[in-house]
Amino acid sequence: MRFALFWIFSVAALGGSIGVVANVRNPINSALNLVVTMLALAGLYVLLEAQFVGLIQVMVYAGAIVVLFLFVIMLLNLRGSGTTGAEVQPLVKIAGTAVVAISSFFLLRVLSTGRAPWPDVDPSYGTTRAIGEALYTDYVLAVQVAGVLLAGILAAVVLAKKRLD
């Protein structure tokens, strides 16, 4: 069952990411393929017993970040400028992808040693409680520093404001 799920999610993620790159006509198609990729990756996270990260992936990435992308695409299209211009030949893209894919396959094959995979983890691995405890005890400094990123909201508002002069 897990095997089938892994294949389904992997193929969906890879297909979605190819769709992001290969959609020349409309950026909204790329954005929707990105949503499919994010959801498939969330499925892979849950397969890897990272439930909290998987749910946050759906909530943040698929539910907010790609919505922002779509929002900006729609906002800019309203002004009439949405031309993509000349894109690189698809053959170049496919050839480049194939070269790197084959080389990375062999490189990873060589690098993955005969370790015993998948140790048993206790049931609290990846649960919200475990990650919350780790975040607020061991990594509380990282959380506080990440809080400084809220200044990014100010930056976004200032940058996107229409100049009235």
Next chain:
Amino acid sequence: MGDISPFQFQLVAALIFMIGVVGVLTRRNVIVMFMCIELMLNAANLSLVAFSREVGDDQGQIFAFMVMVVAAVEVAVGLAIIISLVRNRDTVNIEDASQMKW
């Protein structure tokens, strides 16, 4: 999870990363390039979470969580930059924005 090896997860992550790289290098639409950058971030996240499960420690998941936090803010600021860029140059083609002044 017996019949899926960690190698397969890493391979999927590497492939997605590489598709993102090809996208950034070859696409001309600013917004789609940004989406490919997000693809690369997600591939790195997948690799982190897979390794975290392989080792059995959840530090990798916390790292991935932090990456998501940073990516969320980065998308907000990046899209604001893109909006002002498109408003000023009136084009989403990155080749038209290749010089500092028009």
Next chain:
Amino acid sequence: METSTVFVALFIFAVVVLVFAPIMTWVERKQSALMQDRIGANRASIGGIKALGLIHPLADVIKMITKEDTMPTGAHRFIHLVSPFIAVTPAMISFAVIPYGGTYDLWGAHVSLVVADLDYGVLYLFAIGSIATYGSMLAGWAGNNNFGMLGSIRVSAQMISYEVALGVTVIGLFMIFGTLRLTDMGVLQEQTFRVFGFMEYLGWVEPGTRWIDWITLPMWGIVLQPLPFFMFMTAMMAENKRAPFDTPEGESEIVAGYFIEYSGMKFGLYMMGEWIEVVVISALLAAMFLGGWTLPWLPEQDIIAFLVPKFGANIANLLAMVLAVSVFMGKVVALIFFQMLVRWSMPRFRYDQVMNLGWKILLPLSLANIALTAVGILVVKGVTGR
């Protein structure tokens, strides 16, 4: 999958989708009519039997199915087809984690009245709620219509703004209950606490005073966190694009907003999604804030222990299960009534008022609530050790 899970899932689907969705159209018409001192829709009849207007949902469905299904020129065909389903599915699958009752032992089978008792139940609901944004946002864009696009932009901005407020508002509740699992929250809300217990700890009265022990309140979410109850309800109603928050669907401003290119059953699917979401909101509020399936001062174990000598263990459990489901449904119905009241009483907010409420009022209030709750928990823990 166990048969009990399938049974519960079928029950929920049958009751919610097949019963609630058409009934909600009737409730909307009749309640608004009552509130506005008129009769409401009462023309539909089968063979002369009008049944208080309950035939109208059937007439609606027949009308919608037989209408022409338009696809505007220049529209993105696939997205236009798929958006209603993206809008309806999150509302329906939200019911997977909502508990209708506790766990009962019926004739050897351990039945738990929830389809999926997830460890992170409420997070799942938030994640599903963020996916619901796409159904509405893509609908307006897919129609190749300027009004639709305006509606899309408004709806996406509104929904993602209120998702933030939604998540932050209930953090205080999670801090108190210590769990994200909705069944555990229902069980924890059975406990009662003494309202004036602080007097004892401050030394104002002698310990063991009778009247202090008598005045107790159940540990319901609304008692522990009254302000987040209203904030959460507001945020969920804004997510649902109903009540005073239906700017994206602004009927008098931008025709039908993002619905504009939909007719027939696809439009019906959007409406159904909205009404099912109303039921989801009511069920969530009942489960988290209003004690779920339990009655205020009667723990379920006491009820079962009282009934077992009279009827035997199996029938007692069955009766307790029926009671729990009825109590839960009663709370859900009361909250649906309240939401309809709000919808038909208040005029629509302006768009900037909606954004103002979401960012400048709800978010700071909910953050302050987290801080206050944390202080409160520390104080209570320090005093009582609970």
